[in-house]
Amino acid sequence: MVKEKKKESCFKGEELEHGKCMGMIMPVRDALDILSGKWKLPIIISLTFGNKRFSQIAKEIPGITDKMLSKELRDLEMNELVKRTVYDSVPVVVEYSMTAYGKSLNKVIEELRKWGAQHRQRIMKK
Amino acid sequence: MVKEKKKESCFKGEELEHGKCMGMIMPVRDALDILSGKWKLPIIISLTFGNKRFSQIAKEIPGITDKMLSKELRDLEMNELVKRTVYDSVPVVVEYSMTAYGKSLNKVIEELRKWGAQHRQRIMKK
DNA sequence: CAGTATCCTGCACGATACTG
């Protein structure tokens, strides 16, 4: 969800670089707003490994509560990253899956994973 | 790189997929921990455009307070992403710059920027 | 200029109980 951003104040003399800088900051913030929080990425990652039901996701993500899982799934659904499908069997089965749009996050996540793994290595050496 | 296409569930006894899943989640969380918060990425991006002094960064990032800038710079320095250099002229000049390690974030940030820009486009159309 | 020192507030997140 795009939150309202504060308008930049323009200072004379540095408008060129300042503009370039803001041009990067804003989209990066947009991306981070979508992904931020403790549970969104874990949920997304879990779903990239296959469609899952509510309780399956809960099991795969240690520590998450029903409330948080429910809320975060709703957020992700609103942003069209995740699709919720209800099969009206008895009892009701609800399946969550990544949308095509959600899958477009793959490269971002892969870069985060690579950097994070390398960072972890680096920390351990000390 | 060989990617096994694994389908389906993570029921009892199926530790394999769960392990793979956790193996992704943890480094991604590590990366996000470093970058999370309202100001870290803006500061990093600002510094990728060149070394800056404290007040220059403050000017380039609308809304940030001295306190937050100071705190975040200290965090980034501790993680060795940013270097702080004091020139003992009069008055004292302090210059902040990205370390080589900090620059290794470039690809991550670029992916975030690309996705964020595209996402912004998508939102605007609605 | 380059920051600290205080004080304050909201809300992200948690614990627990309950439901169709």
Place this chain on the structure above:
DNA sequence: CAGTATCGTGCAGGATACTG
């Protein structure tokens, strides 16, 4: 099974003032 409903609380972040 797939979630709500309530009731907390810690801490990220903000406002404002001050300093070497």
